[in-house]
Amino acid sequence: MWQLLQFPLCPFSRKVRLLLSEKGVGYEPVRESPWARRDEFLDLNPAGQTPVMVDVERGVTLIDSMAICEYFEETVDKAAMLNGTAADRAEIRRLVTWFDTHFFREITGPLLLERMEKRIVHRLPPDTRALRDAMKAAVEHLDYIDYLLDHRAWLGGATMSLADLAAAAQISVADYLGGIDWKTHTTAKRWYVGMKSRPSFRPLLAERMEGVAPPPDYEKLDL
Amino acid sequence: MWQLLQFPLCPFSRKVRLLLSEKGVGYEPVRESPWARRDEFLDLNPAGQTPVMVDVERGVTLIDSMAICEYFEETVDKAAMLNGTAADRAEIRRLVTWFDTHFFREITGPLLLERMEKRIVHRLPPDTRALRDAMKAAVEHLDYIDYLLDHRAWLGGATMSLADLAAAAQISVADYLGGIDWKTHTTAKRWYVGMKSRPSFRPLLAERMEGVAPPPDYEKLDL
Numbered sequence: 279m280w281q282l283l284q285f286p287l288c289p290f291s292r293k294v295r296l297l298l299s300e301k302g303v304g305y306e307p308v309r310e311s312p313w314a315r316r317d318e319f320l321d322l323n324p325a326g327q328t329p330v331m332v333d334v335e336r337g338v339t340l341i342d343s344m345a346i347c348e349y350f351e352e353t354v355d356k357a358a359m360l361n362g363t364a365a366d367r368a369e370i371r372r373l374v375t376w377f378d379t380h381f382f383r384e385i386t387g388p389l390l391l392e393r394m395e396k397r398i399v400h401r402l403p404p405d406t407r408a409l410r411d412a413m414k415a416a417v418e419h420l421d422y423i424d425y426l427l428d429h430r431a432w433l434g435g436a437t438m439s440l441a442d443l444a445a446a447a448q449i450s451v452a453d454y455l456g457g458i459d460w461k462t463h464t465t466a467k468r469w470y471v472g473m474k475s476r477p478s479f480r481p482l483l484a485e486r487m488e489g490v491a492p493p494p495d496y497e498k499l500d501l
Numbered sequence: 502m503w504q505l506l507q508f509p510l511c512p513f514s515r516k517v518r519l520l521l522s523e524k525g526v527g528y529e530p531v532r533e534s535p536w537a538r539r540d541e542f543l544d545l546n547p548a549g550q551t552p553v554m555v556d557v558e559r560g561v562t563l564i565d566s567m568a569i570c571e572y573f574e575e576t577v578d579k580a581a582m583l584n585g586t587a588a589d590r591a592e593i594r595r596l597v598t599w600f601d602t603h604f605f606r607e608i609t610g611p612l613l614l615e616r617m618e619k620r621i622v623h624r625l626p627p628d629t630r631a632l633r634d635a636m637k638a639a640v641e642h643l644d645y646i647d648y649l650l651d652h653r654a655w656l657g658g659a660t661m662s663l664a665d666l667a668a669a670a671q672i673s674v675a676d677y678l679g680g681i682d683w684k685t686h687t688t689a690k691r692w693y694v695g696m697k698s699r700p701s702f703r704p705l706l707a708e709r710m711e712g713v714a715p716p717p718d719y720e721k722l723d724l
């Protein structure tokens with residue numbers, strides 16, 4: 279049985295969990311708080327980040343969310359998430375990096391620091407300027423999602439792919455932390471409600487991070 | 502014919518160039534300076550980063566160095582760089598992310614800012630404290646490379662892989678910018694001299710960035 283070391287608001291763990299659920303791979307979630315920098319966790323993963331997956335019986339440890347996704351894409355045929363030609367797959371991988379890197383650095387990362395880590399670890403108030411910058415960046419990213427969906431059925435192309443899972447994972451954490459204003463962005467909103475409606479998504483939406491409450495509409499399907 | 506948009510000290514472009522050369526894929530290098538934020542380049546790649554590869558005849562654009570490497574790994578059989586079982590491949594991908602993300606953030610990125618961008622763009626002296634921090638981080642990363650090579654023939658496992666190319670690409674740029682002290686780290690040094698000796702590596706070592714000279718030993722094979 280796979281163990282998945284993660285915490286409820288880790289966007290990279292959410293991407294992996296969505297993939298595992300779509301593919302029907304069972305796992306036991308194990309709580310890990312990377313900010314605690316537990317020695318045993320750092321021995322396992324010197325990068326100090328979630329998610330990490332461990333299968334003790336088979337002696338396999340998987341580290342880095344993209345490496346984990348590629349592993350299950352290679353080993354489980356069901357619900358292929360890197361579809362199409364080599365060029366199509368390159369475009370999907372480009373977008374996964376886009377959301378994992380740029381969206382995280384500009385939006386999810388600052389929101390996690392200001393609204394989660396500062397509250398539960400440092401007992402400090404959030405920096406309102408950093409929050410404002412993150413919310414401004416979120417508007418630009420939703421504009422980009424609108425633009426992509428004006429040209430394609432799904433973010434990465436004609437079918438649902440890892441790009442949709444990566445984007446929805448980041449957005450769901452930003453949304454939990456009050457960083458997304460859904461008033462405009464009709465196209466992005468319709469796509470995100472579709473993602474939220476999937477059986478793979480429901481368990482994530484039901485989870486709560488201790489001491490940090492989501493906004494009232496967080497779980498709703500009629501934004 | 503593929504065009505590769507890059508600049509001589511881009512570590513991500515170097516990783517791709519090593520892969521293309523090992524695989525025997527021809528390409529025309531096209532100079533792009535991401536810090537100039539050229540409008541046409543940002544239209545091509547909203548992330549504003551090199552490398553980008555374009556094949557005009559086939560109408561294919563590849564963005565993001567890992568997506569580019571996966572593309573050529575999928576389409577060109579020669580010199581496979583993601584070898585072994587799915588778990589072996591996950592370990593190689595973990596290390597590529599390690600060097601692309603952590604080594605770059607702690608070492609290559611700060612060195613490029615302090616010793617290249619500040620000199621040729623901003624006409625400012627480097628921040629000596631930032632340089633010292635980068636060189637200290639480089640020692641830790643070389644320790645980790647020593648550790649890996651104490652347990653394996655190559656960084657990612659039993660054969661040369663994309664992990665070696667990613668690490669050597671980052672190290673070569675850090676070395677060009679005077680950030681690597683080769684005095685200790687015998688094991689890492691032996692591995693790096695082996696990488697430098699490869700025909701794929703020689704053209705990179707012969708290139709110069711205008712206004713930024715490498716240290717005298719940069720090209721030498723007997724460090």
